[in-house]
Amino acid sequence: xxxxxxxxxxxxxxxxxxxxxxxxxxxxxxxxxxxxxxxxxxxxxxxxxxxxxxxxxxxxxxxxxxxxxxxxxxxxxxxxxxxxxxxxxxxxxxxxxxxxxxxxxxxxxxxxxxxxxxxxxxxxxxxxxxxxxxxxxxxxxxxxxxxxxxxxxxxxxxxxxxxxxxxxxxxxxxxxxxxxxxxxxxxxxxxxxxxxxxxxxxxxxxxxxxxxxxxxxxxxxxxxxxxxxxxxxxxxxxxxxxxxxxxxxxxxxxxxxxxxxxxxxxxxxxxxxxxxxxxxxxxxxxxxxxxxxxxxxxxxxxxxxxxxxxxxxxxxxxxxxxxxxxxxxxxxxxxxxxxxxxxxxxxxxxxxxxxxxxxxxxxxxxxxxxxxxxxxxxxxxxxxxxxxxxxxxxxxxx
Amino acid sequence: xxxxxxxxxxxxxxxxxxxxxxxxxxxxxxxxxxxxxxxxxxxxxxxxxxxxxxxxxxxxxxxxxxxxxxxxxxxxxxxxxxxxxxxxxxxxxxxxxxxxxxxxxxxxxxxxxxxxxxxxxxxxxxxxxxxxxxxxxxxxxxxxxxxxxxxxxxxxxxxxxxxxxxxxxxxxxxxxxxxxxxxxxxxxxxxxxxxxxxxxxxxxxxxxxxxxxxxxxxxxxxxxxxxxxxxxxxxxxxxxxxxxxxxxxxxxxxxxxxxxxxxxxxxxxxxxxxxxxxxxxxxxxxxxxxxxxxxxxxxxxxxxxxxxxxxxxxxxxxxxxxxxxxxxxxxxxxxxxxxxxxxxxxxxxxxxxxxxxxxxxxxxxxxxxxxxxxxxxxxxxxxxxxxxxxxxxxxxxx
Numbered sequence: 001x002x003x004x005x006x007x008x009x010x011x012x013x014x015x016x017x018x019x020x021x022x023x024x025x026x027x028x029x030x031x032x033x034x035x036x037x038x039x040x041x042x043x044x045x046x047x048x049x050x051x052x053x054x055x056x057x058x059x060x061x062x063x064x065x066x067x068x069x070x071x072x073x074x075x076x077x078x079x080x081x082x083x084x085x086x087x088x089x090x091x092x093x094x095x096x097x098x099x100x101x102x103x104x105x106x107x108x109x110x111x112x113x114x115x116x117x118x119x120x121x122x123x124x125x126x127x128x129x130x131x132x133x134x135x136x137x138x139x140x141x142x143x144x145x146x147x148x149x150x151x152x153x154x155x156x157x158x159x160x161x162x163x164x165x166x167x168x169x170x171x172x173x174x175x176x177x178x179x180x181x182x183x184x185x186x187x188x189x190x191x192x193x194x195x196x197x198x199x200x201x202x203x204x205x206x207x208x209x210x211x212x213x214x215x216x217x218x219x220x221x222x223x224x225x226x227x228x229x230x231x232x233x234x235x236x237x238x239x240x241x242x243x244x245x246x247x248x249x250x251x252x253x254x255x256x257x258x259x260x261x262x263x264x265x266x267x268x269x270x271x272x273x274x275x276x277x278x279x280x281x282x283x284x285x286x287x288x289x290x291x292x293x294x295x296x297x298x299x300x301x302x303x304x305x306x307x308x309x310x311x312x313x314x315x316x317x318x319x320x321x322x323x324x325x326x327x328x329x330x331x332x333x334x335x336x337x338x339x340x341x342x343x344x345x346x347x348x349x350x351x352x353x354x355x356x357x358x359x360x361x362x363x364x365x366x367x368x369x370x371x372x373x374x375x376x377x378x379x380x381x382x383x384x385x386x387x388x389x390x391x392x393x394x395x396x397x398x
Numbered sequence: 399x400x401x402x403x404x405x406x407x408x409x410x411x412x413x414x415x416x417x418x419x420x421x422x423x424x425x426x427x428x429x430x431x432x433x434x435x436x437x438x439x440x441x442x443x444x445x446x447x448x449x450x451x452x453x454x455x456x457x458x459x460x461x462x463x464x465x466x467x468x469x470x471x472x473x474x475x476x477x478x479x480x481x482x483x484x485x486x487x488x489x490x491x492x493x494x495x496x497x498x499x500x501x502x503x504x505x506x507x508x509x510x511x512x513x514x515x516x517x518x519x520x521x522x523x524x525x526x527x528x529x530x531x532x533x534x535x536x537x538x539x540x541x542x543x544x545x546x547x548x549x550x551x552x553x554x555x556x557x558x559x560x561x562x563x564x565x566x567x568x569x570x571x572x573x574x575x576x577x578x579x580x581x582x583x584x585x586x587x588x589x590x591x592x593x594x595x596x597x598x599x600x601x602x603x604x605x606x607x608x609x610x611x612x613x614x615x616x617x618x619x620x621x622x623x624x625x626x627x628x629x630x631x632x633x634x635x636x637x638x639x640x641x642x643x644x645x646x647x648x649x650x651x652x653x654x655x656x657x658x659x660x661x662x663x664x665x666x667x668x669x670x671x672x673x674x675x676x677x678x679x680x681x682x683x684x685x686x687x688x689x690x691x692x693x694x695x696x697x698x699x700x701x702x703x704x705x706x707x708x709x710x711x712x713x714x715x716x717x718x719x720x721x722x723x724x725x726x727x728x729x730x731x732x733x734x735x736x737x738x739x740x741x742x743x744x745x746x747x748x749x750x751x752x753x754x755x756x757x758x759x760x761x762x763x764x765x766x767x768x769x770x771x772x773x774x775x776x777x778x779x780x781x782x783x784x785x786x787x788x789x790x791x792x793x794x795x796x
Contacts, residue, residue: 045716046719046721046723046724046725047715047718047719047727047743048719048727074712076712077711077715077727077740077745078744079728079742079743079744081744112712112713112715113712113740113745114745221716221719223712223716223719300698300783313475313511314472314474314475314621315510317445317475317510317621318443318474318619318620320444321443321444321445321619322443322444322619325444327444329444329446329475330477342475342511345475345477346475346476346477346479346511347475347512385698388785
């Protein structure tokens, strides 16, 4: 692991507390040496899991000392009992750190509707606290996975002010979706940059819109999705604020880290073999471009065609037409990387389709949809869906 | 075939013109003895196929003499050439009938982006006109199929006025989705009831909203979806108008016929083994209920759970939460037929899950989602999606 997985002011640990069978890692701690500025973005699902409700409430403070993450159980649709369990579990970490309960944020991922065994978490916390280390990010990353095939860690280092570097480190778990109800996305970002919680919140919201909110595996948004950001301020640079050059550099680094994590999540979609960027240009507004990109990315028929390397542009055009956005179909151009398939809404012909099918064998490529003469653009990241996805998601919970 | 497949004033024929390989039926004619009142509802996709554009234009007349339907080619994304092909093909039928071109409506279903071989259609029309018969509905139904496993015909007979009967006959093809780009739904309704085109249009819009617009196989809306209604007025009853008892009886019959066709379409979803009704009650408005029913029906994770007979209510609640509708998750009740799975947003327990899994083995059942104390309700018809769906839709076009 590179130095970049260390961020001054933060320590991590990961281990097993017995939520998952066979001693698999299922509990992660992320702890700041002192109170850190904190912000988060949460799922837009109306049904919010207990840890989301509690974390959102506690984040009104604008600072946090630690995050307690468990996998194997989403603590969602668990009612008042679920909220009590989240309070109880986080209290164990607060006690061990000697801080107020409100400074510890909960996050959970796993099966919905099963009571969280908070007693097992409580029992496991003290030993994990002893193992907290500045080098523990990978242990933490492994403990928060559900069905992901690999841990997801990304970092960026940028120079601010007088050439002094700050680090942004991100850790995520994806929507592996192998097991029922395990499609939660969680993300955790720590930085040593000095930033207020309000600066952090705005930067996180913006970077999330450009990355995590512009990717789709199966179109479902879970009850637990959350991305947290904590800033220790340990780096010897002036406080980030407003919209100056340093603030922009920080935001770019944050976006790059989240984008890298997002790519890793899409690549890890179960049964997926390809990562495809849907790029929509020539739209009348950014919102219109985004809607079209989302509709194409979410179309099951498009995903299946991508899986089968079928340059089936009719499905793409039909999906775009379903986005609820006004455009003139006779102006649409579609390309797969550099192969033009459709011009003025009409197919070029079988030879172009064959060339495009070759592009589709690449592990990653871009489907470019130009809607018309507009200036706005957007892009989405998606993967194919193969029969394996359905087979696995149809299996009975066990 | 029962008598109900005859409607006074209409004749049908079906045959092959060589669009599909191996002489498979691919051309259907529906002809009225005299000009009939006519109306239609069309796809809401922004990308509308040439036959949709032309039929919509011609329906401004409010009457029609015939409908020419081909399968095997959607004549979509074919530009000006496609419009010319639709005009050319329908002119052949108009010539044979000795009527104005504008009285013949086109409909097409099949592969997108391939030029329509209108010359083959023209060559085949005269012989098919000779075979037009009041008993030809099933031939017509067979000729308009793409990947459906069976033809879809339904009828209703109701007494209006002084006990005189009228007949409503419906014929449809579904979204079999076996082959790329063949997910078009087409419906054709004929009746001997006397009705103006405006009455017919309103009745059709209403019945479609309650039936065809409340079912989902894979969430895609094609470039060619259309439902036509023609009324000959041959039945010896007073003209239908307004909202009196006869009008309501007619509308109920029309809705029943479309509902029956809709059920047949969903049952015929490729790889589907079950037809599930999603019933949402207790909503604040009908629109809210409909949005939730649609979101649950369209969720890939829900479809996969239904395929696997997994009473995975967390996915249903999470899908409902993604509908963009405000509700209190702590008030939600979920039942599978008569088995209560969730009360006040919390699962009843493993025994209930097991009982619900038994319900899920039934070929048809209802998932009931009660959102809260509201009075509004809606329902959607859906099917499961199995690995076969993806496998087939990923296959290269051949």
